[in-house]
Amino acid sequence: MAYNYKLSKEAMKKIANSDKSNIKTLRENYIEMNDATRYYIFSTHNHVRGHIIDQLIIVDDSRWEVYQQQAELIEWIKYRMCYSCVPEEYQIQEYEW
Secondary structure, three states: OOHHHHHHHHHHHHHHHHHHHEEEEOOOOOEEEEEOEEEEEOHHHHOOOOOOOEEEEEEOOOOOOOHHOOOOOHHHHHHHHHHHOHHHHOOOEEEEO
């Protein structure tokens, strides 16, 4: 997730390019890896419905506006992570772009 959809797509492309050999499915807003790891870009909280989310990757530039721009979506995703199998300290990862 980033403060806008364009930055989210760029970050997902970087994830895909870092491990091209393990990509099973690649779409505009979705990557599935051979080990069944799935990366999604959620543009609204409506797109989160029906998913169990283990980890949230937040990407932003040095201004870190994502928390203001996407506050509702971040809270909705945090709520959906209640069934996560990832240890709590790793559930939310932040990367500066």
